[in-house]
Amino acid sequence: MLCEPRPVEETFSIPLPTPLSTLMAEPPPWCQDIQLDLMYRLRFIEQLQTVSPPQACDNESDDCILDILNWIALCFMPDETRSGVSVAFASQANRITLHVSKDRRVGDENVKDFLTTVRAILAGDITDPGVTAPVLFRMVVDRCPGSIMRKITSVADTDEGAGQTIYRFNSIFATWLAYRPEGETSLGFISMATKYGGDAKKANEYLLESFSTLATQTPDQMDGMGAKERFTYISSVMTASSLLLASTFFADITHSHSFRLALKLQDRQFMHQIWRRLSDVSAYKHGALQFAYVALPYIRSIVGDLSAGQDVHVELVPGLDEGTYRWGRTPAEQIQHMLPKEDGATPSCSRPPEDSELDSDSEGSRTAPSTATFGMGNTACDELLNSELALEAWVAGADAKVSVHPELQLVHHMLEHGVNAAYKAIGTSKPMCWTCSVYLEHLSLAMGEERDDEQWWHAKGTERVTHRWMMPKDAPDVVVHGVLEDVQSKMEKLVDDVAFDCYF
Numbered sequence: 001m002l003c004e005p006r007p008v009e010e011t012f013s014i015p016l017p018t019p020l021s022t023l024m025a026e027p028p029p030w031c032q033d034i035q036l037d038l039m040y041r042l043r044f045i046e047q048l049q050t051v052s053p054p055q056a057c058d059n060e061s062d063d064c065i066l067d068i069l070n071w072i073a074l075c076f077m078p079d080e081t082r083s084g085v086s087v088a089f090a091s092q093a094n095r096i097t098l099h100v101s102k103d104r105r106v107g108d109e110n111v112k113d114f115l116t117t118v119r120a121i122l123a124g125d126i127t128d129p130g131v132t133a134p135v136l137f138r139m140v141v142d143r144c145p146g147s148i149m150r151k152i153t154s155v156a157d158t159d160e161g162a163g164q165t166i167y168r169f170n171s172i173f174a175t176w177l178a179y180r181p182e183g184e185t186s187l188g189f190i191s192m193a194t195k196y197g198g199d200a201k202k203a204n205e206y207l208l209e210s211f212s213t214l215a216t217q218t219p220d221q222m223d224g225m226g227a228k229e230r231f232t233y234i235s236s237v238m239t240a241s242s243l244l245l246a247s248t249f250f251a252d253i254t255h256s257h258s259f260r261l262a263l264k265l266q267d268r269q270f271m272h273q274i275w276r277r278l279s280d281v282s283a284y285k286h287g288a289l290q291f292a293y294v295a296l297p298y299i300r301s302i303v304g305d306l307s308a309g310q311d312v313h314v315e316l317v318p319g320l321d322e323g324t325y326r327w328g329r330t331p332a333e334q335i336q337h338m339l340p341k342e343d344g345a346t347p348s349c350s351r352p353p354e355d356s357e358l359d360s361d362s363e364g365s366r367t368a369p370s371t372a373t374f375g376m377g378n379t380a381c382d383e384l385l386n387s388e389l390a391l392e393a394w395v396a397g398a399d400a401k402v403s404v405h406p407e408l409q410l411v412h413h414m415l416e417h418g419v420n421a422a423y424k425a426i427g428t429s430k431p432m433c434w435t436c437s438v439y440l441e442h443l444s445l446a447m448g449e450e451r452d453d454e455q456w457w458h459a460k461g462t463e464r465v466t467h468r469w470m471m472p473k474d475a476p477d478v479v480v481h482g483v484l485e486d487v488q489s490k491m492e493k494l495v496d497d498v499a500f501d502c503y504f
């Protein structure tokens, strides 16, 4: 937990140990073939992930710097759900610059509006966070009602429907009561039960009612509402989400080992999903509070009241690199070339020779070590590789668009311009994908940044993979190689796991 802003000079104490340019003396070593290799593998992983259980991951978001940066990124996303934004701060003398990398679906005006509000607060007399926090919360609600509403209605968005989701939630709650007979004892629900029900013992009822109310919100809920009414509505939903997240019930779901073990794996995953979605909803309010209480005093300590040339700036990273690739081969033709042979031979990371029009000498040597224990003769694997799941992973001849994800574009932009990000922290509008996390790990290692405090700092990402991922053009050779190896290992392990799960 890091909630105290560090002195300005400390934010500049992290030097760049290895200038990126020395790692890129040669032209970009990867080429079209490598990108295509990667795309095939990422797509296959993405397809396998549709049937593999999600990885359990830590629920905690205990870092206010990242909460603040993630919140800023959210403020730039009024409606778009598929696009992404990444942000990082840098400070110099009397000036703070917010570096923003976004895809082109996110308008520049979103960024300008945010800056206008922050400048207005800094230029005003009010420094009390208790007063500025509601202003910031109001700003994000007025700017992003579409995104917020989508997150609210997704809380109970399961295949089973809202009714079944509520039923399941209530059943897990009943199991919990057997484990903790005193029931809900959080301050929030006790106060609510006392105030509205006249009896603290009604806290359990209020918790269940709060969830079922949240779970039954529909996209048209705000139709016809004016700005004031909309704000009141969203505020009350955020309060309910925060109360649930701070409840004893959710604390046991996330922290009590014995209670978690008493639940079925599917129920743990279900509650985990609900926890994440409630966090996504309450992040809009939580982030505004963190910004008011932590970020504004820090910004003020550097830029004062915006007089005498002191200022807050925004620098937009030029548009994201994009590309379009064609699926050259069918999954049936391609997949067998991507997995180790029965004799243990390792696969080549380039396309099969007969399909490659380019000289693939250099790429052909890029083989990844095989860590999997299966061979192509394994029956369960054979079944998986001949299943619809594998054979329909993509359609040969179709095009696929890929782009460099905003976080990587941001990091490369800052490195290129010798800008040190404050706390080396990156905020993102949605959890970082697995491939970006792996890329940043390899980039840090390539630059000699082996200690934890030297590496890029971001909220825990997701294990999920998308094939719409493009290698940055400035990627050092050793990083390209490292990512390819990790992708190969992940794919082999997933084939093994899914074959065992579904076909053994």
Ligand SMILES: [Zn+2]
Pocket (backbone or CB within 6 Å): 405, 432, 433, 434, 435, 436, 437, 469
């Ligand atoms: Zn990514």
